[in-house]
Amino acid sequence: MWPPAPPTEPRSRSVAVLIAVLGTIVLLAVGCSSSSEPTAARTDGTSAARGTSATITVAAAASLTGPFTTIGDDFMAAHPGATVIFTFDSSGTLSKQLIDGAPADVFASADPTNMTKLTDLDLIEGEPEVFARNQLAIVVKAGNPTGITSLADLAQGGTIALCGTEVPCGAYAERILARAGVAIAPDRITRGQNVKATLAAVSEGDADAGIVYLTDIAGDAVEAVTIPTADNEIATYPIGILAGTADRATTEAFMAYVLSDAGQAVLGAAGFLPAS
C-alpha cells in the first residue's frame, strides 16, 4: 500500500536518495539558468521596444515618491503602451539591491555617493545627470509642541529621528549636525531605513523632531523648521541608465522626460530646487 513508510524499509532510503539527486539537479539547473537569464530578458526587451508594450522599472530615492509617481503617470499618458514601475527606498538600499542584480532600468539617487557605487562597477551606461537638488530641514509635530527652533535645540529633549548613516538623508544630517557643532546622544537617535520611515517616526510616532528633506514635510501632522543656508546641505540627485537595460528606447525617453520642462515643473512644484 502507498504510502508505505516504516522507516526501516529499504525503499524509503531509495526515496531519500532520489530526493537528494533531484535536489542536486535543481541546484545545478538554478545555477546554470541564472547566468543565461539576462540574455533572455534582453531579447524580450528588444522586441518590446519595437512592439506595443514596454515596461521599465525605475529605482528611485524614497524622497522622490511623490513627484516621480506623478511624472510616471504623465510619461505613460504621453507614451501610450509604455509602463513605468517604481521601486522607492533609500538610495543606499537601492544601490545595494542593484549591485546584487535587482532588475531595473533607471536609478535616481538622492546623493552622488550611491550613484558612484554603481558607476564604479560599470553598472551605469554613460554619465549620470543631475536632475534635481533638495535641501534639508528639521521636521517637528504640527504646532511645534516642544518649541524646537534651531539645530541646537535638537541636543536636548526627546527622541530625534534621523536616517541611517548610509542613507543619503542620514549622511547629510550627520554633516549638518557636525558643522553646527550639535551632538545628539546616540540613545536618543532612532534611525529610519529611508527618509519616509524617518518622517513617520515624527508624524506617526513619538519622536519630537527629525531631519529630512524639506520636500518630505507635507500634510497636517508635521511642520518644517528651516535650517539656515550656511548650515544646510544641498542634496544633489543624479539619474542614470543601468547597463543592460531591457528597453533602451523607453528608458532614454523616461530619463529625457525627467529632465524636460514638464518633468522639472513637477519636481519644482514638489519643492525641489532646479538642477543647476
Place this chain on the structure above:
Amino acid sequence: MDRRRRPPILVVGVAAIAVAFFALPLIGLIRRASWSTLAADLTTPDALAALRLSLLCSLGATALSVVLGLPLAWTLARVPFRGKGLVRALVLLPLVLPPVVGGVALLAAFSRRGIVGGPLHEVTADGALLGWLPGGPIQLTFTTAGAMLAETFVALPFFVITVEGALRSMDARYEDVAATLGANRWITFRRVTVPLVAPSLVAGAVLAWARALGEFGATITFAGNISGRTQTLPLAVYLLLDSRPDVAVALSLVLLAVSLLVIVLLRDRWLDRS
C-alpha cells in the same frame, strides 16, 4: 514488485524542488558569511549591543507572555463564557496580522497620542501628581520596554494557543480527583495541572521566545531603531545590510543557529511523529 508501492516520480520530484526552495536561501546565507572574521564581526559594538538587547527583550517578552498567557489559556480552556470565539480570534489575530500593522496599532494605543499612552504620559508628566514615580513621564515608544511590548504582542499568541491546546486535551479527571481529595483550586492547578501540561508550557515559551527574537515590523514601527535601546538583532541586520554587510550576515547566522536550536529542542513535537 507491486507498482503501487513505488513512490510516484512526479510527486517526489516536486517534493525535491520544495526541499531545494527551503535549502537554497540557507546555503546562500552560509556561503556569504566570512567565517574568518565572524568573531570580529560579532563583537563589533553595534553587534554586541544588538545581541545583548535582543536577549533582554526576547526573554522579557517571553516572561510577559507566560505571566499574561497562562491565565488567558486556562480561562479559554476551562471557563465557559459567551463570546469565547471572539476572544480566541482576538488572540490569534497577531499571528496573521502583518507585524507592521501591529506596530501601527500599538502606536494608536500606547504612543503619547494613543488611547492609553496619552493619558499615561499626561498623568505621569507632572511628577508631583504621583510623587513616588521616579524619572518623570512614562513613555513606551522608543524605549526598551516598548520593544519588549511589541515583541510580546506578536509572541503571546504562540504561548496561549500551545498551552490552551494542552489544557483542553488533558484528562480533566485528574483535576476532579485532586478536588475530591481536598485540594483547593490553587493546589490542584499547581500540583496537578501545571505538571501535566509542563512540556507544552515549555514548548509554548520556546515558541514565543523564538518569535519575539525574530520580531521586526512591530518593533521598528512602535519602538523605533535606537542603537543599544531598541535596535534588536533583526533591526540591526536590516540597517547594517547597507553599511556593514559582513556584520549583518554574521548576525543573520546567529538568528539561523538559534532557529535551528529551537527546532532541535522541539523536535519531539514536530519531527518523528510518523
